[in-house]
Amino acid sequence: MILALESSCDETAVAAFDPMRGLTGEWVHSQIALHEKHGGVVPDLATREHLRTFGPLLTRARNDVDFSAVKTVAVTHGPGLAACLAIGVAAANALAAALRVPVVGVNHLRGHVWSPFIARHAEAPAAFGQNLAALLPHLGLIVSGGNTLLFTLDARRKVAVLSSTRDDAAGEALDKGAKLLGLGYPGGPLIEKLAAAGGRDAFDFPRGIGRREELDFSFSGVKTSLRYLLEKMPADEVRARLPDLCASYQQAVIDALVRKTRAALRQRAGEYRSVGLSGGVANNRTLRAALEAEAKRARVAFLAADPRHTGDNAAMIAFAAWAGGAGTSPEPGIALRIEPSAPLA
Numbered sequence: 001m002i003l004a005l006e007s008s009c010d011e012t013a014v015a016a017f018d019p020m021r022g023l024t025g026e027w028v029h030s031q032i033a034l035h036e037k038h039g040g041v042v043p044d045l046a047t048r049e050h051l052r053t054f055g056p057l058l059t060r061a062r063n064d065v066d067f068s069a070v071k072t073v074a075v076t077h078g079p080g081l082a083a084c085l086a087i088g089v090a091a092a093n094a095l096a097a098a099l100r101v102p103v104v105g106v107n108h109l110r111g112h113v114w115s116p117f118i119a120r121h122a123e124a125p126a127a128f129g130q131n132l133a134a135l136l137p138h139l140g141l142i143v144s145g146g147n148t149l150l151f152t153l154d155a156r157r158k159v160a161v162l163s164s165t166r167d168d169a170a171g172e173a174l175d176k177g178a179k180l181l182g183l184g185y186p187g188g189p190l191i192e193k194l195a196a197a198g199g200r201d202a203f204d205f206p207r208g209i210g211r212r213e214e215l216d217f218s219f220s221g222v223k224t225s226l227r228y229l230l231e232k233m234p235a236d237e238v239r240a241r242l243p244d245l246c247a248s249y250q251q252a253v254i255d256a257l258v259r260k261t262r263a264a265l266r267q268r269a270g271e272y273r274s275v276g277l278s279g280g281v282a283n284n285r286t287l288r289a290a291l292e293a294e295a296k297r298a299r300v301a302f303l304a305a306d307p308r309h310t311g312d313n314a315a316m317i318a319f320a321a322w323a324g325g326a327g328t329s330p331e332p333g334i335a336l337r338i339e340p341s342a343p344l345a
Contacts, residue, residue: 003015023118054088132323176223199244276303
């Protein structure tokens, strides 16, 4: 069994994973309520909260699963907020030393790479290797508040980054757009909720880099466009047209994500066997539907992370440590270091 810890930002999470049975337990403490009044994550507060809650979470985990069955402790060691990562790494090092098992570091983004496959493993754990082979090569899209990138996962389970954002991440653009519109935090879900009653074509926002062959993303332009538009609109008109503004703004972000994914599929037409979607923004139903339709047009399987595994979670860290061979420390007692800016590949 692998016991995993995650503390890269504002979620304190623990998970237990058995390769032959799947996930045997997940324990999460969310900090959304703590940071909501500040309009975003406050690193010092997040660090303090991780320090306060890891002990109780691990106690709950120990009461639910047999720690004597733990053979590896996995932990997110980057990228993320350095102080938050340090709490998780310190806890993992101490726990691994106490259990006399190896501790391995897992790149947070590699966790997102593997998160869409967790549900496939749960369907048939014993046949996962064979079923995975039928889904590779895989084209994946990670969309979160801090990262937006396209990557490939080949038949050897090797990850290669195809493109990323040149400025803001998609989730960051949604959160900042929500702030400009006077909405709360986190902004993405609030924009999605209001967008359901609005018109997607009511306002014309830019779609980032337009060149078909260019796979990089850019979301600073759509955010700036919204700001200039709001400066010209009377406050009462903004309130009256809030659903239209949200729907059009959200659609601009989604169109950019789908267009670049479509371009990546066309560049290697017929090679990919599956398309994946992960990261916090993967919870957006409109984005899911659009990317699923794109996968259907390309005649490849569509894999989306389960909603509970889209944000920061320890389940994906445990799964990546097993499926992706993400471990970096092979011997018990070797302490890990944090890597706050660790690249994916």
